[in-house]
Amino acid sequence: MPCLILTGHPSSGKTTVAKLFRDRATSKFDRVVLINEESACPDHSKSACYKDSYIEKKTRAALKSTFDRTVAASDGSTLIILDSLNYIKGFRYELYCISKSANERHGIIWILNDTATIHKWNSERDEAAAYTEPQMEELIMRYEPPDARNRWDQPLYRIDMRQSVSATSSDVDALQRSVYNMHNLSDALSKPDDVNSGAPKASPQTASAKPSTFKKRSTFRRTSSSSASKDTEKSLQDGDRAASPIAETSCDSKKAQGVPDRSQCLEERIDEILDQFLSYVKPLEEGMSTRQQIATDANVLQNLDALTQRICSAIATAQSLQMTKIEVPSSIDQSQTITWQTPSGRMIPTAELKRIRRQFAQWSQKNPPNDPSELGIATSFLAYLTEALR
Structure with missing residues (x-):
């Protein structure tokens, strides 16, 4: 228009x-x-x-x-x-x-x-x-x-x-x-x-x-x-x-x-x-300062912190058993899981997992996930983890 x-x-x-x-x-x-x-x-x-x-x-x-x-x-x-x-x-x-x-x-x-x-x-x-x-x-x-x-x-x-x-x-x-x-x-x-x-x-x-x-x-x-x-x-x-x-x-x-x-x-x-x-004439591009932010739940960061901690714990436990395909929880109560495979094929130190988890939490404060549900948070974190380990 x-x-x-x-x-x-x-x-x-x-x-x-x-x-x-x-x-x-x-x-x-x-x-x-x-x-x-x-x-x-x-x-x-x-x-x-x-x-x-x-x-x-x-x-x-x-x-x-x-x-x-x-x-x-x-x-x-x-x-x-x-x-x-x-x-x-x-x-x-x-x-x-x-x-x-x-x-x-x-x-x-x-x-x-x-x-x-x-x-x-x-x-x-x-x-x-x-x-x-x-x-x-x-x-x-x-x-x-x-x-x-x-x-x-x-x-x-x-x-x-x-x-x-x-x-x-x-x-x-x-x-x-x-x-x-x-x-x-x-x-x-x-x-x-x-x-x-x-x-x-x-x-x-x-x-x-x-x-x-x-x-x-x-x-x-x-x-x-x-x-x-x-x-x-x-x-x-x-x-x-x-x-x-x-x-x-x-x-x-x-x-x-x-x-x-x-x-x-x-x-x-x-x-x-x-x-x-x-x-x-090209269409104008809206700036970040006036862009409408995605509305999220008040406890989305709390759910993100709890769920990513459980995912990192599941990955560390599965690596101690030398498992290549890992079942990680996609909900806080761990009733649902997602299959995830390590992209690098190597052992991931616990310190590196904690560092990536902290980076993801800081990034999510400025860029809330499009899907604030527990499944959406788990999927977004696994995608972030896969890209960080490449």
């Missing part, structure tokens, strides 16, 4: 792109689920979901819980698209953790647009669904742009929805208008050579950019607003080539000439993103 997270300024065209993704992905998936404010908060309009901080917090909680339930209930033939502002990087990280816990693919779609078009499209909306001007300015200012160097923003695909070509790039404009411009901060803390160096770019088949390691300098390098803007634009141009694995199409050349065919270009761009995302 691959998960695609859309992010961008309000009224930038996210819903249009999300619906196109849903329509274009029907041939690749049995089911496509589109999550947005209307489905998560049916009692509120989109603008009402961001009326104040309290309602906005409830909106994010509803979106996250709906996303979590959908990821947990869907199968591998389902595509999940979250169409929302998703403008807080901490919220995008929480969504990334949900996809990671499910061991599924995760990608970010950054919808870019110029400010004039955003305000124009917002004014054309119904009065109940349109954002107010203070809302627009506040959401744009508080927007935290995605950074392809963050693992929760990888892979990062950019879709430019501008109606006309302008001198200023949409991503640069979004960064300059945001008070959370972490790109300038990371550039200021990095070495000048790291920012403007002509490092080799990633190949088009690379699904995500490898994060860079930023080393803090002993003295903070102050930059003027003009130089910071140039460095930001340069780093964004370099990062766009590495983070977006989509190759330039003929539509890009049309757009450069000032006559873009928006519908055709957008559909081709979405098809390329889906192909690259499904072909080259």
